[in-house]
Every structure is written in C-alpha cells, then in structure tokens.
C-alpha cells in the first residue's frame with residue numbers, strides 16, 4: 407500500500423495499482439464525471455450500473471467527450487466527427503465518419519487510434535481505477 411488512496415496488487419507478473427476516485431453513490435447510473443488521477447484526466451461513466459474509465463478526450467483530435475453519446479451496447483460516439491469506440495476495450499468501431507466526405511479527410515489527419523480505457527472496480531463503496539498499464 408502506497409497511501410490511503412492507492413493499493414498495489416500483484417497478479418502473476420502483472421501489477422495492478424488501484425486508486426480511489428469517487429464514491430459509487432456520486433456516480434449515479436447513466437451519468438458521467440471527469441476525475442484527475444496524477445497527470446491524467448479521465449471520464450468515469452456509469453452506463454446502467456457498469457462503470458467505465460476512459461481518457462477524457464477523443465484520440466482523433468483530442469477534443470472532449472463531453473456530451474458524446476454512450477450506447478446501450480457499451481460504446482461511446484464522439485460528438486465531433488462520430489468516431490465510435492468500445493468502452494471496454496477502447497477498440498475503434500468506426501473512425502471519423504462525419505461529416506460525409508469531409509470526415510474521411512479529417513480521419514486521415516490523425517491516423518486511427520484506440521481509446522485509452524482503464525480497469526475499474528468497486529470496493530467498500532468506492533470506485534477504484536488502475537491507470538498503471
């Protein structure tokens with residue numbers, strides 16, 4: 407244990423560093439909140455009881471995910487150029503399709519990148535996130 411807010415667990419050769427963020431009661435279902443851990447700004451999303459932690463900004467042009475749509479099947483669609491990412495894996499489902507034609511050009515400005523996603527768990531009413539990987 408490194409502090410009141412951090413716990414390190416070794417699983418095989420993989421170390422998980424769990425850091426407390428919010429009380430689970432402070433992130434109601436179907437809401438989201440930005441938290442800062444070390445130098446990272448993360449977006450915590452509670453999608454119908456499943457909690458995700460992702461980079462606060464889209465990997466396309468580093469614009470905020472604020473007001474971006476979360477889908478019931480666990481994706482986030484960036485409101486700017488509608489790139490779609492799997493919230494669990496960060497994999498790209500659709501890269502920069504909007505606006506039509508122009509979106510394809512914008513998509514080539516920044517090559518396709520996965521979204522930063524981070525493991526989460528709830529323990530003792532607290533949301534813990536591992537940003538060590």
Ligand code: FES
Pocket residue numbers: 464465466467468469484485486487488489502
């Ligand atoms: S900034 Fe997100 S798709 Fe362009």
